[in-house]
Structure formats: C-alpha cells, structure tokens
Amino acid sequence: MTKPALTLYLAAPRGFCAGVDRAIKIVEMALQKWGPPVYVRHEIVHNKFVVDTLRNKGAVFVEELEECPDDRPVIFSAHGVPKSVPAEAERRNLTYVDATCPLVSKVHLEAARHAENGKQMVMIGHKGHPEVIGTMGQLPEGEVLLVETPEDVAHLQVRDPEQLAYITQTTLSLDDTAEVVKALETHFPAIEGPHKEDICYATTNRQNAVKQIAPKVQALLVIGAPNSSNSKRLVEVGARGGCAYSQLIQRATDIDWRALEGISAVGITAGASAPEQLVNEVVQAFRDRHDLTVEEVVTADETIQFRIPRIVREMA
Template sequence: MSKSPLTLYLAAPRGFCAGVDRAIKIVEMSLEKWGPPVYVRHEIVHNRFVVDGLREKGAVFVEELDDCPDDRPVIFSAHGVPKAVPNEAARREMVYVDATCPLVSKVHIEAQRHAEAGLQMIMIGHAGHPETIGTMGQLPDGEVLLVETEADVETVEVRDPERLAFVTQTTLSLDDTAGIVAALKRRFPAIVGPHKEDICYATTNRQEAVKAMAPSCDALLVVGAPNSSNSRRLVEVGARAGCSYSQLVQRATDIDWRALEGIQSIGISAGASAPEELVDEVIAAFSERYEVSVQEVVTAEENVEFKVPRVLRVPA
C-alpha cells in the first residue's frame, strides 16, 4: 500500500544550546578526570535520555548536597544553584564544579549588582523551577520577589517603588514576558531593567523558528521533557502562532498517531536540552508511515560556544 505524502518542516535552530552542551561535557570530563562516581546536584539538564546516559557512565544524580559524600566531586546543574550551596560545599572542603549556564550566571551577577546599589529585585519566572530558586537564592530572603503573571504584578508588595530592578528566568516565552515587563513598568515607572534581554539567545531563536513554521503546519511536535521550561514554552508559542495541535513528546514512542490522522504537514522542533538523536528518531517514525519530504525552516545560525571551567582543563 502506498504511503500518504507528508511535508515535514524541521525548525532550525533546535535542540542543544551552548549551555547544555557545556554542562554535559562538564559531567563527562569530570568522570574522565576523577573516575566514577561523580555526583550531580539535580538533573544536569532537563532530559531523561541525557540523564540516563550519564548515569550509565557513572554519574549519580541527587537533589541535595546532603546526599553527597565529602570525598567525591559534585557538579551543580546548568540551571544554577542558590549561593548557599557552593558555600556549604566549600565549608565541607568538597571538590565541586559549577555547570551553571553562563547566561544564567549573568542574571545572578545582575541581581547582585542591583542589590549592591540598594535596589530590591523582582524576578519574572516560574515558582519552583531550579533556575528561579537558584537566582532568588543569590540574595537574602525578601530581596527578590517572584512574579509569574501580569496579575501578580498588581499585587506584589515592594519595599520602595522608587528603588526596584527586575530580572527574568532565561527560558521564558518572549511574548508572555513582554506583557509582564510592560505591567511592571506601568506600576513602577522607576524600575530598572537589564541592559540586555535576560531571555537567552537559544530560547529566543527556537521560539522564532517555531513561530515562522507554525502557520504552515497541520500539527507541531516539540521533542523535550515535561520539566523543561523552554520546551514547554515552544509548544505554547506554536499554538499561539497558528498551529492548534502543538504537543510535547519525549520520544517517538509518545506520538499519538490517531490524533495525527489525515495530516499533510507537520512541524518538528526540540527544546534546548533535547539531543538531535531523539529528533532523528521522530523523523524516522514518520518516514515509516508516510512518504516524507523534509524542509528545514532556518531563522538563525548559532555558533556560540562556552568554555568548561578551568579545573577540567588542567591535568589532575
């Protein structure tokens, strides 16, 4: 029986960003340098496939520093950690490597700089996300207030409306954040914003590619993990840009084929912590069922690379 034709639009850029690439490399290089086990506080990046692969090589994933022995190296995840965590590791004389994405570290430095200038911080982010916890934990309790929505802006209680600054989580939706920033500026005209947008280049680029592709697609699949903020934002961006069937899938086995019956075009993207082999797996699954023609939708070229920490670049 002949296969139905299907146009598969492939978003570019998609998948791994420089910060994720660096974080994974840090775990692999730590295992080479110190041998297993190497402990990692929280998932190094939000992708089960990546985490399971590193676990097989000897990485042990824990949620708290208390779960780590003093005599083995520990790595802090790409999302960043509260300042208390490296302080405690230093107190225990542990070997630790910080895999915080440099673009998240930039937000930490911004928050510190504003606090030193006597400004109270407002953070736009998702409650409970490790990046939000890490950024808020750079300053003492009460110095960083969290807002998630425009409605939150109306009720947030600040110390002095004339002495405020804001930062954002790096993996948010550009459009949602723009509305919250506008609400902050309306309510607090003196509020100071970042010199340069906090939402990272990779999040921005992946969202723009999905926006460009979505109107041409009958359906959109984003390869990524349910706990990946940037992957979930891509699904929302796709739906908002005109593709009403936008879904998150971790693997090809998660595809709901019945829901896709009768489609003639599909868009594929991947969150910043999803490896390309999972995208290939999804394309192969469509190729088994359809006569696929692939069109890449390129909206940006990425050539960013972040160095690993010096401790991993010098011999043991």
C-alpha cells in the first residue's frame, strides 16, 4: 500500500533550554560525586521522561525537605524555591545544591531590589506554579501580589499605587503578558517594569518558531508535560496562530491518529523540558505511517550556556 504524503515542519529552536540542560546535569553530576541516592525537591524539570530517567539512575524525588534524610544531598528544582527552603536546609546542616535557572534567579533579585526601594511587587503568573511559589517566597507575605489576567488587575488592593513594580513568571505567553502589563500600566501609571524582559529567551524563541510554522500546517503537536507552563503556552500560541488542531502530547504513543486523517502538513515542537529523543520518536511514528518530508523552520540560534555550581563541579 502507498503511504499518504505528509510534510512535517519542525520548529527550531525547540526542546531543552540552557536552564533545563543545566538542572539535569546538576543531578547527574551530583549522582557521580556522592553516589545514589541523591534527593531532589520537586520534579527537577517538568517532564516525566526526564524525571523517570534520573530516578532510574538513583535520584529520589520528594515534595518537601522534611522527606529528605540528614545524611544525603538534596537538589532544588530549576523552578526556584522560597527563601525558607535553603534556610531550613542550612538549619539542618544539609548538603544542598540550588539548580534554580539563572533567569529565574534574576527575577528573584529584581524583586529583592524593588523591595529594598520600598516598592510592593505585582507578579504576573499562574497561581500554584512552582516558579511563582518560589518567586513570591523571596519576600514576606503580602509584599508580592499575584495577577493572571487583565481582569485581575482591576481587583488589586495595593498599599501605595505610587510605589509599585511588576515582575513576571519566565514561561508565560508573550501576547497574554502584554495584555496584563497594559492593564497594570493603565490602572497604575507609576508602576515600574523590569529593566530587561522577564520572560526568558527560550520561551520567546519557541513561541516565535511556532508563530512561523502555524500558518503552514493544519495540525500542531507540542511535545511536553501537562504541568509544563511553557509547553501549554506553545499549544495556545499555535491555536492563536490559526492552527485548527493544536495539541499537547507527552510522547508518540499519545498521538491521536484519527484526528490527523487527511491532513497533509503537521508542525512539531517541544517545550523547554522535553528531550530531543522524544521529538525523534514522534518523527519516526509519522515516518512509519506516511511518505514523509521533514522541513526544519529555524527562527533563532541558541548558544547560551549556564555554569554548573562549584559544589558539584569539584569532585570529591
């Protein structure tokens, strides 16, 4: 039987960003240095395949520090943690490694600087996301107010409208964030924004790549985890870009082939926590069913790398 023809447009950049790559290397190097088990507070990054791979190597994932024994090292996830977490680790004399993405740490420093200048913070982000919890936990309760939508801005109860600054979660949709910022600036004309965009370069690049391929395809598949904020934003960007079928999948086994019947062009991208191995798996699944043409659409070249903390670089 002749296989139906199909063109796959691969978005680039896609997949791992520098912060995710660094966090995974920290866990792997910690296992080499101290041997298993090494404890990790929360998923190191939001991807089941990555977490399961590290678990098989000896990483133990826990929700809270109290689940970690005193005699084993613990790693904090790439999303960042409230100040109370390293403080508790130090109180217990735990060996710990902070794998917080440096771009998230930059937002933490921004919040602290504004607080020192007497400003109350408004954070644009998703309630309950680990990055938001970590960032809001840099300052005392009440010093960081959370908004998700332009509608939330109207209900903000601030201490002094003349002494406000805003920060954002690093993995948001550029377009959605711009709407919230506009609402903040309308309600609070004196509000101060970040010197440099808080939404990280990798989030921006992956969204721009999807915007490029969305008009070319009838379906977009985003490889990523259901709890991955940046992956879910890519699905939204694809739908907003005119893609009739924009779906999140964790791996090739999640593809709904019936929904793709009769389609001749499909876009593929991967969230910042998804390894290229899963992209290759999806491409192969299409190759098994179609006379496939693969075209990569490159919109940016990423060369950024972040240094690994000294504590794991210095081998015992």
